[in-house]
Amino acid sequence: MADFEPVLLANVGKADSWTLPVYEQNGGYQAIRKVLGGMSPVDVIETVKSSGLRGRGGAGFPTGLKWTFLPKDHPGPIYMCVNADESEPATFNNRILMEDDPHQVIEGIMLGCFATRARVAYLYIRVEYPTAYKRLQSAIDECYATGKLGQNINGTDFSLDIFLHRGAAAYICGEETGLIESLEGKRAWPRIKPPFPAVEGAFRKPTVVNNIETLACLPHIINRGVDWFKSIGIPSTGPRDPGSYGPKLYCVSGHVEKPGCYEAPLGLTTRELIERFGGGVWKGRKGKMSVPGGVSMGLMTEKEWDIPLDFAGPGKVGCLGLGTAAVTVMDETVGIFDYLTYTCRFFAHESCGQCTPCREGTSWSERILQRIMAGKGRLKDIELLNTIGNSIGITPGTTICGLADGAAWPMKNAVTKYRDEMEAFIKKTNPNGWGVEDAVEALQLVQLGH
């Protein structure tokens, strides 16, 4: 593993890496030429299926398999929605790919669209990414100017348009059906599934939704082959485990010396990420805990840092999953309630409000945290947080989308893993009131901005 050469980030750092000439000098657009030169859409789907590629956007669904859910022989149109909403706190790998190697992303989109017979791709990009937006648009313009996009590409019957579509600062637009609703010009309220987007998605047509990093893997799978891809990462352990194959972009931020986005084979551990790439916990301090893959995935203790960050690893220590493989490191000075304050206020702000358990549960937990931080916590609040955590989400079956599960996991993990610290904090900061059982008033919520 020490000699692993970056693949997805290979061009990042080169001068003008975002321009067409540089991309082509480094072997760019060979994969799409190869595919147009003699592969069928089914060939591409089969290749991606056998590669074991799983979605990098958070859910880890096998990409090739998802494409097979599209109706056969559909007259069209079929749409591709490229998910570049990237709003999961601590995650920035999509941004780096789009800013520094937009043509790699575009080639990935071309391959994905060829395979799924989509002829229009909408790339939904969060509005907070102005540089990525500009680089992508100029890369798309370069492609139209050189006949790589548009009608009858390379003289074949493959045609493709890619349109950038800007979001408007709402995390929920990353959820695939929220994205579709938003694209259609509506509030980004996630849809009840089924039907899944593959059957009925954008504009009520079959739709593929894929993440930027997922698509960026495609040119390499086509160029280097399935065996190469499967030689990287953690193999499947049995028929029910699809494995964790391929290179992965790991983000590390928070209390490390060298925050950044680093590429490694799937299965890197948190400790390796921090020590080998992140320059260690900052200021010579000890690490205490971490977010495993965006805040939605819950909380890992320092003792759990040797668990591989592959699709199966975080679940073994009670986390929700690999998520975006974006790690936030917290040193020994961070209190468990500090962590919960940051996560709960995020989800309270970002709940779309459609499902009552999520809307009320997230804002209630934020108010509880505010009260605890103001020295008015009760031991009972720990139980309340746990109850809210157990009551909201797809897991208990009370909400439409997974945002609520993401809100629940930090609370549940915190109570399971740090109950002693929580009790001690409340007793210390509220010596006279920690035992109160009766309902207490919420603090006046400070209304901040939007």
Place this chain on the structure above:
Amino acid sequence: MAAGTANGVTWTKPILTPEIRAEISAYFPRYPNKQAVTLPALHIVNEKLRCVPMEAIPEIAEMLELSPAQVHDTLSFYGFFKAEPHGTVRAWVCRSISCALRGGDEVLDAMCNKLGVKPGGMTADGKVTLEFGECLGVCEHAPAMLANDKVYKNMTAEQAGLLADELRAQADAGG
């Protein structure tokens, strides 16, 4: 041309200039229906007017062949679009976890103090609107800010003071 006053600002109707209309119409061929141009249209109006005034909504709706309520319903979901103009420069301070761990909340406080506003507020001279943002996707540079399409990296409370002056200067230079 009729004039309408709302939110303390006087808008001359029609609010959508021929240029704005042309820009919006250019998006129609991209989508199978006009409703999908709602967000692009709101962005275009917002960029030109630094807000989306209530009075503009019927005009946008007419272009998109929607009812004003449909456009307003969508607009109101996204906190990004405001009815009243934001400052010449609009700035966001990240308050999510990776920034908070490195002093993001302190940077937000310092910026607020220096500019004399609360989060979401605009300076009295109309030059700068300061908001908090959730993770801006630049956590490797935490604590981070975004203003005028530029990311400000590894902020400290002291730098916030300097940046407040710089943002005012940018506003004087036209935003």
